Amino acid sequence: MFTGIVQDLCEVVHVDDRDGVRRLEVLLGDHADGLESGASVANNGVCLTASHIDGGRVRFDVISETVQLTNLRDVEVGSRVNIERSLKFGDELGGHILSGHVSGTMTVSRIEVDGANRTMWFSVAPDHMPYLMWKGWIAIDGASLTISRVERATNEIAVSLIPETLERTTLGGFDVGSIANLEVDAQTQTIVNTVRETLKDPNMRELLQQG
Template identity: 90%
Template sequence: MFTGIVQELCEVVGVEDRDGVRRLVVDLGDHADGLQTGASVANNGACLTASEIDGGLVCFDVISETVQLTNLRHVEVGHRVNIERSLKFGDELGGHILSGHVSGTMTVSRIDADGANRTMWFSVDPDHMPYLMWKGWIAVDGASLTISRVDRATNQVAVSLIPETLERTTLGGFEVGSVANLEVDAQTQTIVNTVRETLKDPNMRELLQQG
């Protein structure tokens, strides 16, 4: 589990594609301290398992499903990724609970500047829109953010970004056309799906109509 508070932008120093698996080598620096093989680390919000550790260099093997579902398929040597170690009991929960199971990707459609702040718009898969609401939570490349605008007619949502977020995460390098990982809020998804299934029951619909 994760909180969506990105700890560091870390450089990818190795990429190898072999037998349907993409191996990433990421320089975690001090964030590798105490890390053991088999531990979970979020890379751009995707929960990956540390398979090898050599000082600050950590290897992650990314299966084909994760490669296809996330923007890790676009990562090259020299790129930087958002890194968050898994949540420990007693840690401060500054964002919201994330599983690291990316729902899919979305594309930057517009960026509005207001001084040093940015409002970033994303085009979203229509299947994910029911779970995205004004003032609701969203994870963008693993960063916990609040949805500031929703345009359901065009399947777009926006987040408002302060300079600190732009400096400390991948979002600072985004431009129109950039692809970001999306994780919808699990609680919102559960509630929406439960209501949907309930309304499919004709007996329940009848009870609701009766008031």
């Protein structure tokens, strides 16, 4: 589990694609202290297993499904990724609970600049829109954020970004057309899906109409 509080932007130092697996080596530096093979680390919000550790240099093996579903397919040597170590018992929960299971990607559609602050709009797949609402939680490249605006007619959402977030995460380098990983809030998804299934029951629909 993760909190969506990005600990650092770390550089990708090696990429190797072979046998349907993408191997990423990331320079975690001090963030690799105490890390053991098999531990989970979020890379751009994607929960990956550390398969090899050499000092501060850590390798992650990314299966083809994850490559296709996330923006890790576009990562190359020199790219920087959002890094978060997994949540430990007793850690401060500053964001919200994340699984690191990315729902899909979305595209930056427009950016509104107001001094040092930015409102960043994203074009979202229609299937994900029911789980996204004003003031709801969202994870973008693993960063826990609050949705500030929703445009359902165009399948767009917006987040308001302060300078600290822009400086410490990949979002600071986003332009129109950039691809971001999306993880929807699991509790919201569960509630929406439960209501949908309930409303499919004719008896339940009749009871609601009577009420």
